[in-house]
Amino acid sequence: MNTTKTFKANKPKKIYFFGTCLIDLFYPEAGISAIELIEREGVDVIFPQQQTCCGQAPFNSGYSQEAIDVAAMQIELLSEPIPVVVPSGSCASMMKHHYPALFSNHPMCEKAVELSTRVYELTEFLSRVLNVVLVDRGKPVKVTMHTSCSARREMGVTEDGLSLLKQLSQVDVCEPERASECCGFGGTFAIKQPEISAAMAEDKCQAIIQTGASQLVSGDCGCLMNLSGMMEKNNQGIRSAHLAEFLLKRTQTTD
Amino acid sequence: MKNHFREQAVEALADPSIRDNFRGAMDFLRDKRQAAFPNNDELAELRSLGHQIKANTLSRLPDLLEQLEENCTKNGIHVHWAETPEQACEIIHSVIKQHDGKLAVKGKSMVSEEISLNHYLEAQGIEALESDMGEYIVQLANETPSHIIMPAIHKNKDQIAHLFEDKIEDVKYTESVDELIGTGRRILREKFFEADIGLSGVNFAVAETGTLCLVENEGNGRMCTTVPPVHIAITGIEKVVEKLSDIPPLLSLLTRSATGQNISTYFNMISSPRKTDEKDGPKEVHLVLLDNGRSRMFQDETLQQTLRCIRCGACMNHCPVYSRIGGHAYGTVYPGPIGQVVMPQIEGLDKQGEMTEGCSLNGACGEVCPVEIPLPSLIRKLREQKAALPSRGRKEAIAWTVWKGIYGTPFLYKCFTYAATRFRHVSPKSIGSWTDYRVAPKPAPKTLHELIRERKND
Amino acid sequence: MSIAKDNILQRLRAAKHKPSTEIPSNWQPPRFDKKERLLQFKKSLIMAHADIIETTEDTWAQELLKIATSKRLTQWLYSPDTVSGLAFNRMVESQPSGITLTPYNQPIETFKSQLFHEIEASFTEVKAGIADTGTLVIIPDKSEPRLMSLVPPVHVALFRESTLLNNFSELIEQENWATKGLPSNALLVSGPSKTADIQQTLAYGAHGPKELIVLIIADIKT
Numbered sequence: 001m002n003t004t005k006t007f008k009a010n011k012p013k014k015i016y017f018f019g020t021c022l023i024d025l026f027y028p029e030a031g032i033s034a035i036e037l038i039e040r041e042g043v044d045v046i047f048p049q050q051q052t053c054c055g056q057a058p059f060n061s062g063y064s065q066e067a068i069d070v071a072a073m074q075i076e077l078l079s080e081p082i083p084v085v086v087p088s089g090s091c092a093s094m095m096k097h098h099y100p101a102l103f104s105n106h107p108m109c110e111k112a113v114e115l116s117t118r119v120y121e122l123t124e125f126l127s128r129v130l131n132v133v134l135v136d137r138g139k140p141v142k143v144t145m146h147t148s149c150s151a152r153r154e155m156g157v158t159e160d161g162l163s164l165l166k167q168l169s170q171v172d173v174c175e176p177e178r179a180s181e182c183c184g185f186g187g188t189f190a191i192k193q194p195e196i197s198a199a200m201a202e203d204k205c206q207a208i209i210q211t212g213a214s215q216l217v218s219g220d221c222g223c224l225m226n227l228s229g230m231m232e233k234n235n236q237g238i239r240s241a242h243l244a245e246f247l248l249k250r251t252q253t254t255d
Numbered sequence: 256m257k258n259h260f261r262e263q264a265v266e267a268l269a270d271p272s273i274r275d276n277f278r279g280a281m282d283f284l285r286d287k288r289q290a291a292f293p294n295n296d297e298l299a300e301l302r303s304l305g306h307q308i309k310a311n312t313l314s315r316l317p318d319l320l321e322q323l324e325e326n327c328t329k330n331g332i333h334v335h336w337a338e339t340p341e342q343a344c345e346i347i348h349s350v351i352k353q354h355d356g357k358l359a360v361k362g363k364s365m366v367s368e369e370i371s372l373n374h375y376l377e378a379q380g381i382e383a384l385e386s387d388m389g390e391y392i393v394q395l396a397n398e399t400p401s402h403i404i405m406p407a408i409h410k411n412k413d414q415i416a417h418l419f420e421d422k423i424e425d426v427k428y429t430e431s432v433d434e435l436i437g438t439g440r441r442i443l444r445e446k447f448f449e450a451d452i453g454l455s456g457v458n459f460a461v462a463e464t465g466t467l468c469l470v471e472n473e474g475n476g477r478m479c480t481t482v483p484p485v486h487i488a489i490t491g492i493e494k495v496v497e498k499l500s501d502i503p504p505l506l507s508l509l510t511r512s513a514t515g516q517n518i519s520t521y522f523n524m525i526s527s528p529r530k531t532d533e534k535d536g537p538k539e540v541h542l543v544l545l546d547n548g549r550s551r552m553f554q555d556e557t558l559q560q561t562l563r564c565i566r567c568g569a570c571m572n573h574c575p576v577y578s579r580i581g582g583h584a585y586g587t588v589y590p591g592p593i594g595q596v597v598m599p600q601i602e603g604l605d606k607q608g609e610m611t612e613g614c615s616l617n618g619a620c621g622e623v624c625p626v627e628i629p630l631p632s633l634i635r636k637l638r639e640q641k642a643a644l645p646s647r648g649r650k651e652a653i654a655w656t657v658w659k660g661i662y663g664t665p666f667l668y669k670c671f672t673y674a675a676t677r678f679r680h681v682s683p684k685s686i687g688s689w690t691d692y693r694v695a696p697k698p699a700p701k702t703l704h705e706l707i708r709e710r711k712n713d
Numbered sequence: 714m715s716i717a718k719d720n721i722l723q724r725l726r727a728a729k730h731k732p733s734t735e736i737p738s739n740w741q742p743p744r745f746d747k748k749e750r751l752l753q754f755k756k757s758l759i760m761a762h763a764d765i766i767e768t769t770e771d772t773w774a775q776e777l778l779k780i781a782t783s784k785r786l787t788q789w790l791y792s793p794d795t796v797s798g799l800a801f802n803r804m805v806e807s808q809p810s811g812i813t814l815t816p817y818n819q820p821i822e823t824f825k826s827q828l829f830h831e832i833e834a835s836f837t838e839v840k841a842g843i844a845d846t847g848t849l850v851i852i853p854d855k856s857e858p859r860l861m862s863l864v865p866p867v868h869v870a871l872f873r874e875s876t877l878l879n880n881f882s883e884l885i886e887q888e889n890w891a892t893k894g895l896p897s898n899a900l901l902v903s904g905p906s907k908t909a910d911i912q913q914t915l916a917y918g919a920h921g922p923k924e925l926i927v928l929i930i931a932d933i934k935t
Contacts, residue, residue: 149618190615337717436919
């Protein structure tokens with residue numbers, strides 16, 4: 001699986017930013033924060049305005065042709081040989097691990113494979129490629145982090161997110177019980193099996209609340225939408241934010 | 256009859272004892288497995304080896320099955336082939352009939368569940384008694400196993416205590432597990448003593464030597480395969496393994512993944528019926544090789560990987576869905592992730608396709624599978640096949656066509672997101688089942704696309 | 714039923730395959746140096762709830778008798794065909810103990826009732842031990858049949874360190890089973906019978922022996 005090209009030796013001059021459809025519509029601040037974190041390190045960010053969605057939802061639902069049609073457009077938009085940074089473990093994984101299989105019998109197969117070697121999940125890019133150093137400027141706070149299943153199992157970036165968080169001196173990071181268990185989102189799963197999804201989300205929310213943290217962060221907005229949506233419904237909400245947004249706020253000089 | 260997975264799952268979720276019993280059991284089994292693999296590198300190497308052994312076996316499956324038959328026959332084991340559950344039941348019944356058998360004691364066998372052997376034999380006037388403690392409990396309760404390794408995992412000891420009190424003569428209510436097991440032991444010992452037939456499954460059938468390997472802790476498997484004068488083993492054709500030297504790594508993977516044991520209490524290698532100078536062991540040993548859809552699974556390069564399974568149950572132990580709804584909610588012989596892959600292939604997607612939706616594709620099952628079956632990918636592949644069926648849900652198909660129309664046309668996408676953000680204050684507060692449990696997400700005032708355009712213009 | 718066989722094999726042979734790709738693995742079964750090996754063996758057996766008694770060539774029969782008397786086990790199954798069985802017999806006969814030794818010298822059909830209803834304990838030798846998993850290798854034969862290590866509620870096994878192997882793979886190699894073929898029955902026994910089928914609570918003596926006692930004769934240190 002070590003197909004990732006190494007840009008470590010010399011930091012890339014520019015990168016593509018793939019914003020994801022969920023961030024585009026519901027969490028644009030997370031996208032802007034991620035871009036600022038990258039630009040701050042002296043890297044130019046290119047955001048192709050024609051981008052829409054990676055196609056994961058129909059792919060996971062068994063509607064591969066629909067996924068291919070939309071994914072193909074994204075591949076064409078991201079054709080220059082520079083890194084593609086995605087502020088979501090699950091969308092990054094779709095492009096990195098599932099595009100090659102999805103396009104295996106497609107004329108664009110080669111392009112899909114080539115693209116997959118350039119895809120980075122945001123925290124992975126910040127910590128392993130840019131080696132960012134974060135200086136905490138916030139007040140002491142207890143934070144808990146939920147790592148999405150794709151970030152954890154497919155992208156293998158659990159430690160990247162946590163290590164960024166742990167660079168913040170005033171942040172006490174506490175892990176919820178059964179941290180590796182799914183939060184119940186699973187894209188269309190939450191719509192198709194709402195009861196099971198809710199049962200999983202309830203357990204996850206409880207574990208999060210039990211940590212005593214006042215802030216929940218995650219590298220995936222799908223999980224955040226699921227968890228904060230449930231906590232808000234039950235009036236037990238703690239603040240929640242995409243990790244990028246949290247990191248930027250904590251480290252900004254002008255506050 | 257279509258499987259009503261969602262309805263059954265909802266029912267299970269409403270039962271607090273199911274929630275508690277499974278949560279407790281799954282936490283226990285996950286911890287045990289993790290402790291059994293203290294070294295991640297060793298685990299990775301061992302899983303690769305397990306994958307390799309089973310993949311090599313599959314690549315030569317027909318030849319190895321013939322070799323197995325040849326060597327078993329040489330050893331004095333009778334080999335039978337069954338394409339369907341009916342055929343398998345008939346074969347077993349005819350062997351029992353030849354010996355005028357009345358009581359068959361059974362070791363644990365999921366394949367026997369697959370062919371509904373107990374019911375078949377009962378209808379023929381033959382008592383088939385489960386002797387694995389968990390299976391015995393399940394049979395006593397007139398239920399089916401809810402887990403492939405720990406069949407009575409859905410019950411706690413109070414429930415089992417009540418069951419024994421109700422169903423077994425002269426047994427008083429006790430929550431002492433030792434006493435409950437003592438009761439099972441006492442009753443089943445007499446059955447081993449009386450039985451004229453022993454039935455069992457097989458964990459590995461070694462082609463090279465014609466050997467049937469059985470993994471167990473209780474000793475009931477050894478009883479069933481040794482005390483009665485006739486032993487009939489039944490197994491799926493995928494259980495064949497090429498070489499004897501393949502067994503140690505597979506055994507290590509199986510017991511460590513299943514229950515976190517470095518080895519089971521008993522590993523029983525049977526290569527022949529009783530020989531003339533021996534004093535015990537069955538006088539006849541039969542092996543029934545069951546297809547039941549396996550050769551069909553074998554046709555597809557991807558789905559063929561299903562047949563690597565060694566039935567350890569780790570996938571269900573780690574499945575967040577199974578952990579919450581338990582095994583019965585799936586309504587199938589094999590529950591959990593492996594069930595979601597096996598059952599639609601055996602019984603057809605029209606009947607069992609619905610259960611493939613009971614998965615968040617979180618990947619926990621694939622991560623622990625000892626033979627690296629990419630279970631999430633296989634579930635996704637089955638969903639793809641289901642979506643291509645004429646019987647697919649029309650609403651969903653339309654929804655994806657509309658989705659593609661919008662997300663596949665940047666201009667339409669821009670209009671859509673513009674509208675959603677501008678009318679955010681009137682965005683629906685209730686969006687189906689999502690808002691039964693959560694508040695509705697509210698679009699942002701401006702999309703990321705817009706914010707970036709604005710940044711550039713600054 | 715050869716029609717079923719033909720149909721199954723035909724379907725399997727009709728399937729197209731990817732050429733099987735080699736999946737590299739460097740897994741090796743665990744090995745131990747000599748001192749560690751016995752420790753691992755004992756540790757694993759104890760963890761599996763077996764009792765171990767370290768003894769010597771000169772004293773094991775005495776130990777066995779002690780077990781019998783202290784546990785008040787009088788009806789023993791033994792083999793008069795093995796050296797150790799004979800030694801046990803000599804020990805029992807050397808003093809009044811009230812212990813009866815019964816040989817398993819008839820087919821199960823005529824011996825079943827006594828075996829199931831009267832015998833309290835059995836004494837057998839073991840072919841070898843496996844350190845990795847704390848396993849006794851038992852190869853039943855005409856002098857020590859299959860049920861000898863299963864039906865009696867207490868099973869005492871005599872094990873010599875000289876037969877201790879590192880792992881299961883070594884056993885298969887040593888016995889050359891792949892070419893020679895296997896005995897009718899070969900068993901790996903790693904503790905007393907047990908179950909966790911009721912609420913994950915371990916209970917011993919599910920169907921087989923409730924107690925497994927291993928007499929360990931360590932190699933003489935030179």
